[in-house]
Amino acid sequence: MRLLVTRPVEDAEPLKQRLEALGHEVILSPLLVIAPRPAITIPAENYQAVALTSANAVRSLEGGPHLDGLRHLPVMAVGPQSATAARQAGFAQITEAGGDGVGLARHVIASLDPNAGPVLYLSGQDTASDFTGLLERGGLNARRVVVYEAKPAGALAPEAAKAQGVLLYSPRSAKIWLDLVQRHAIPAGAMVHYCLSANIAAILPDAFARRVAARPVDDALLEVIGHA
Template sequence: MTRPEEDAGPLTAKLEAMGHEVVMVPLLSIRPRDGVAIPDLRWQAIAATSANGIRALPKAHGLTSFRTLTVGPQSLKAAQAAGFMAEAHGGDVNGLAAFIRAELDPKAGPILYLSGAETAGDLEGQLKAAGFDCRRVALYDAAPAETLGAIARELDTGGLDAVLLYSPRSAKIWRGLVEGAGLAAKAAPVRHLCLSRNVAAALPDGWNTAVSASPDEAAILELLEQTA
């Protein structure tokens, strides 16, 4: 399980209930930024492409009255838990951008994009190109892991059956750590279950990869069961 600790707990419990033995190896550590200022505007909508963008909001942000658009179940659940009038569309950044272009009016007001310092896609750029006034606010940093930790031994001894990868960045970090530890040959046959084709593309050619049918948790768990 390579997700940050904030996201890994519930999914780990679900995997264990399915009969899997899970090792948590967070490849990213989420660090909210202090002193972030959010413009006080009448937002047409708020866009959030990760649950961390919601969790990292400063207290008393005053945004829950605005329509909030998320990309999938994880970010939707976080937004609803925080009191937002949230809905999920698109499954990923490109899908959410397509929904906004099709359903919202650039003249109806600005869009607030809650994000991390690094993003998997350019939602802001896509919306601006379509004529929207999109204001991106980076609320957190995602620091990469520096070592494989205990999983290095499992990988070296052949005790690892599958790796779940949820973003191109996490896939690049995993690849870098594996190659840095001299374990690329041991990792190549391990099943790498990827949330999207972009995630799989970050791994070396020849590695054992599979892509979920859609970019959501249910699909990647179904993929895990299919390849078990």
């Protein structure tokens, strides 16, 4: 099957290799472009942990001065991509849990002591869940620091119209996808839409064919796609 991978370029290449190993042809067309913020201030507090709902948060800090003061902290990451990014950035204590922002928040609330200091949440400008609010309603203090912006792509790859299926990873990227296919008159209704979660699938028009991963992780999405 000819598949369109819409993840940011930083995450797309490993996924491309896995799909090709299953016999698929892959077209890369990122729907979001990651832009690190040039000026970031992390308040000096006695944090008990770092929370990550995206690998791009850690990547956006690489090469700067901020990670040096954080690497001693345990990291709670939403999934394998964010956990791997934290490991590559030099963090040693990493827990992967939740699969999405809501699931990670539940894990953080159940695991941490409300009296042991705030949780540092490194995030993008736009998030799919009110992660900070979830932590605070669960009794934890949270400090959100926005370290990057995910900007919408202005166009799709020239070969996008040839795809038989498209992989969608967030409600926001699904909305960008619908906007671009309408703008460029691409017959997306003829494609199968492989969605990481039901929230993403709900964005699509009723007539669009869709398959939803049983869990919001790459392995589950690849199980839905199967071999070519």
